[in-house]
Structures are given as structure tokens and as C-alpha cells.
Amino acid sequence: MNPDLIPSSLSDLYQTMIEAFSLQFDRLVDLVITPGWRQHQLVIILGLWALAYVLKLVTQGRWEAWARARSGWPKWRLRTLIQLMQRLTLVYFVTLSWMLYLVMQQITWPSRSYIIGVVATLATAWLAIALVARLVRNRTLRRIFKWAMWAYATLIALNLTDDVAGFLDGVAISIGDLHLSALGILKALLLIGVLLTLARLGTGAAERGLKRNDDISPSMQVLLAKGLQVVIYGAVFMAAIRTLGFDLTGIALLSGAIGVGIGFGLQKVVSNLISGIIILMDRSIKPGDVISLGDTFGWINALGARYVSVVTRDGREYLIPNEDLITNQVVNWSHSDRFVRLDLTFGTSYTDDPHNVRATAIHAVKSVERVLSGSGHDAVCHITGFGDSSVDYVLRFWISDPTKGLTNIRGNVYLALWDAFQAEGISIPFPQREVRVLNDDTDAQQLATD
Template sequence: MKRSDVELIEENTPSKLQRISRKGLDRIQFPISMLMVTLVGKASLNHLELTTPLLNIATPLLLSLAGIRIAIYMLRKGFSPGPLVKAWENIIATGIWLLVALHLLGWLPGVVSALDSFAFNLGTSRISILLVMKLIITVGFFWILALWLSNMIEQRLHNSDHISSSSRVALAKFSKFLLLAIAILVAMDASGIDLTALTVFGGAVGVGIGFGLQKITSNFISGFILLFDRSIKPGDVITVRDKFGWVQELRARYVVVRDRDGVETLIPNENLVTSEVINWSYTDPNIRMKIRVQISYNDDPEEAMALMLQCAKASARVQDDPEPLTRLMEFGDNGIALELRIWILDPENGLGGVRSEVNLAIWRAFKKAGITIPYPQRDIHIKSGNFPNSTIN
């Protein structure tokens, strides 16, 4: 099979996420289409003045089934799979079927009035169990809807090649928080809650931010600063204090950094804004490495420096431009200090591998040429004094 044919098959093969989305849409289409058929049949029979007891029962059942599947579809699109999502799916399904059962039995009006009777007054507002339940349901519905919409926006931004990675993350997070804020306000208004009461709530939130939520707010704002100034982006190689790794993800409160051992460190956004950060790939991925070696005073430093230049090619990651250089740095206590300076283009692949390959090549070349790598030693000269024979022996 030709390469072009393979690429064409891969492009036309749906991904796992696409297959799951299509399966979810198919599950939604069935109850909706059956509901439409039922409503058309019910209208036709009513026009002929015929009774429709079975269709009267089927209509709320199909409507509930469609609502459950739509809610589950939006849950799975808005949240990552897990036991919490599964639990919410069961709660939603149980709650909707319970409402349908109460409706079919004719008990729903009595249950609603009973829930509304348990109430208390808070200032000029009357708060009942029914109002609280309506608030929870509406907030949950609009919250899931907002997450679903933000997920769709994030996918569109992710597939866009005209926007930088940091801008995609910034726009996705901004749209997510904006949609969630709108969802809460719309849900509270739909539940009949006076939005002017939010002024008191806003004051309480301000006091909370001033005391206990200061760090959380600082990390949240620092996250947007990192996104909009593009100082740190997903895929960058950074060093924060003693942590070296790749930026995997920018979150609202922290940045996920993964090192070469596969360990993921969650660094608060505030630390990246207020402390010193080394970004190895900020503007230019080229970095210079320095490898220092000592030789004995009995060896020729020029010969050793020439061998070190040859050993710089031991790693394929070492660049020819700028070319490697060697320098005689100092005359130390134990030997002559030489330094090899090389440039690499891919610091994201680590520095230890290049250093190890070059050091091993230098050791082999020095051993073959008879050049000695000294180690700390001391010569003791005894000028005078009497020592016991046991000490001398």
C-alpha cells in the first residue's frame, strides 16, 4: 500500500472521541425521533376525536428518556470520565424517572405543594425547600451547559492553526469562566432569586478574598498573566529552582511540569510570576553547554584540547554552527582545567545524555593518548623529628 493511501485512510478513520460522540448523538436521536412520531400520532388521533391513553403515557416517558440521554451526553462532553461523572449520571436518571413516576401516578402536584410549604423568611425573601431544589437543578443544568459549550470552544481553538498555543489556552479559559459566571446568574434569575442580593454576597466574597482566599486569588490572576504575556507556554522547557521539565498544562491555579523521570510537579502560578524562572525555549532553543576536564601538569594541554574538540562530535545533538570551542581556564591545585563549549538545539530532550556521551568519548581519547586525569593528592615531606618504629612501619 502506498504512503498516500495510508495517510488517506488515517485521515478518514474516526478517532475514539469522534466515535463516542457519534454514539452519544445516536442515542439522543432515537428518543427524540420517537417522541416526534408519538406527538404526530397523538395529534392525528385527537383530530379524529379518538382517545390516546397509551400515547399519553408514552409521551412523558420518551421526553424523560431524551432528557436523560441529553444530560448524560453533555456530562461526558463537559467532564473527564470518572466515578463522579458516573454518580451524577445515576442521580440525574433516578431524579427524572422519579418525577415521571409521580406525574403518571398523579402525585406530583401534592409533592410540589408539600415541598413549597416547608419555608422560612430571610429578610424580604421566602426560601422554601422547593426553591432550593429548583436552584440546584437550574444551576446544575446551566453549569453543565456552560461546560459543554466551553469544551466545544476549546476544541475549535485547539484545531486552529492561526492562534498560538498560549492564546488558545487563554481564550479557552476566559470563555470557560465567562460562560460559568453567566450560567450561575441565569440559573439564579430563573429560580426567582433577587439578583440585588448579590451585592451583599459580593461584599462577603471581598472580605473572604482579603483574608483566607488571597493566595487562591493570586494564583488565579497569575495564571491569566502567564497566558497573556506568553512567558510560559505548553511545551516550554523550564527550570524553577531545582525543578527541570516540560510544561504539560496551564491550569487556573497551577502549572503542570513533567520531568524526564515522568514525575509531574504542580507549581503554583504565583511562583512563576514572582520568582526567577529559566525558560530554555523562550525565544531561541539553542543553548551552550560547558564540559570541564582537568589534566595533569605532565601532559600537553594543546593536545588535550584538540582531542576534546574531536570528542564533541560524539553526540549527534551537538551543533556545527556555532562550532565547538575549547579553553584553558586555570591552573588548579591538582591539574590544568580545560573547558569544552558546545551548542545543542533541543534542550527539551535533556542535557545529561549529551554530557555523558561527550565525557565518555573524552575519557576514551585521553586513555588512548596517555593523558592523565588527576585526582586530589597530597605529598607529605618530613623534615625532622623522632617517630616510633611502629609508626614508620
């Protein structure tokens, strides 16, 4: 804008913007009521929209059949295709508008296709904004982004950006050398939104790339991904502060003073953060490991900055603080390898041959699915003692898939032992008690004399 034409007060700014909007509105009304090519262009635009709708009805089935055949495409490409299919009328309208505009620019006066060009530009902007907005996951933020970008595209098409920018820049507060205007805040919010979206996409792509690298351990993959997130989002935060015009030196001093105070109140949080870094660096646990901590048994689903997500066999997800994994005793069933040995105890009658019992038990456990045999993982059965009513044994066997559960494999082995013992005539004793009922004093006296 020309500095000589900049209004000197907020009321003048508001008046200037209202006059600009009124002028554009009068031009729009003039376009509608004035006979000639202006009205013809409006009629052509309505006709193009009707034609686009008809084309959608005619070709939608074919497009859907073609889209179903693209099942091998990447997910992002399929999502884009779905979005285009949902806006098929707008896609046809944009295509037809630009084709007609380019043809009319060549065969007739440019003024006779000016409105068609403006509408085609707006329709293209709306289609692009609708597609880009899908990158914003939050529904509320997505709507705000859509409406803000649509309004900005409309202002550009109507040549009102300078007037609105001047008005927003005049709505400001000044604190010392700091000048905060509505225009600056809007620019900062837009920049932050774009940078956060790019940061999310970049960190997601980097995390997927790290997971595909077999040369990096799972714990180091998580550590590198978390470090990359801290760096990228920290850069976004610093860029946002700079865009708003804050002095980073003053903020550094203030943040240092605040950090000392917050540190005393967030000792547990800081302890969990440090513990999470230690866990990732020493690789004591990693995603997919099967662990036991107290009464919690399950496999690690994800490693977070503050907690570890452990999923149990019953579908429950426990969020265990990282500090508990550092200070408490943790059983990692798959730390060095995934082979797990299980012990089952049982007893048989003294009348059964212990050699036959051991052979039958080993043969029975080998028939159970998931039980390993060979390569140093053969099942064994030993006598552990002579009990009051049974000979006691321990049966030891190995599995390599603890994530599939331990209780179910124990139950299957016990069932196999039951069937095998029944087939071999081996009995499983149980304690027996004899109870005598005294009917009269005579029996009591007889017992006393005995």
C-alpha cells in the same frame, strides 16, 4: 391546574397526590387482570423484549466487528457507539416497539396499542437519558441525574406531572418577598446542571479551537480560555440566583461587604491570581517551556489561575504558586528559542598536547546524538587554566531539546570523551598522595635529623 381545585393546605396536597397515585396504580392493576386487548398488549411487550434479546445475541458479534472498523471516527462518536453497543437490547426493543405501534395504529383501534405506545415512549426516554447522562463526569451526580430524569419521564407517561408539581409547589417557605418552594429548587438544580454541562462542553470546545489556532501564542490561548470560563460560569451562577428568586441588588451589597472581609484573609490567593494574569499577559513563560526555579528543573505542563504545573524528568509534578514566578529569579531555558548551551569541564595530563586534546574533544562531542553542529551552534573547547595536576578545559556544545533531559546528555558526552581519550592515549590525571609508615624510633630519629 384549575385554581379552584388547588388544595388549601399541605395535608390536602399530600392527600391529592396519594389519590392520584392510587388511581394510576388501580388502572395498572386493572390492565393486568382484565382479559382482552390490555393483557394482549402486555404479552406483546414481553414478546418484543424477548425478540430484542435474541436479536442482540445473534447480531452482537457483527456489530462489534463493524464498530472496530470505525477507528477513524471522532472520539465523541465512538463513545456514543460504545454506549449504544452496551444497550443493544434496549435499542432493539425501542425500534421494534415503535414499528409495531405505528403499524397497529393504522390497522386496528388506537386503544389496542395504547400501552405499547406508553412503553415505547418510556423505553425511548430511558435510552436517551442514559446517553445524555454520560456528559456528567461525576459518578454520583450522574446517578442522581439519571434517576431524576427517569422519574420525570415516568410521571409524564402516567399523566401525574400536574399532581406532583402542585404538591412540590406547596412545600415552600416564604421570607418577605422571597418564596422558596421544593418545585422551584428542583427546577433551579435542573437548570444549573444543564447549564454547567453546556458550559463545560462549550469551554472545552473553545479551548480546543484556540489551541489549533497557530496565530495565537500559547500564553494568550490560556488567558483567553480562562477568561471565557470566568464569563460563562459567572453567567451560570447569575442564572441560578435568578431562578431561585433572589434579588440581585441585595446580593451585590452583601457580596461587597463580605468581599472586603475575605480580601484580608485571602491576600495570598488574590496575589497568585493577579500574578497568573501578569504571567499570561507578558508571556514570560508558556506551556512547554523548560524552566529552573531553585532546585526545581522541568517543563511547564499547564498554567493555572493559582499555580503553574512543572513536571520534572523523574515524573514529579510541582505546583509552583504564580507569585513565586513573579518575585523570584526564574531561568527560562526556552523563552526566546529552544537552543541551550551546556558546559562540561575536564582536565588532562601536562604531557598531552593541548591542540590534540581540543580537537579530540570536539570530534567526540559531535558524534553524540542530540548535539547540534553548524548554523552558529558548533561545539568549542577552550583551556581555562593550569591546575595543580592537570590542564583544565571547558567543552561547550548546544542542544535544541532540553525537555528530553540535561543530565543524560552530559553523561553521554562524558562517555564519548572517555572513549576518544582512550583511543588517542590521552590521560586524565588525578591527585596522588604518598604515605610513609614509621616502624621504630630509629626511623623517627633519622627523619628528625633529615
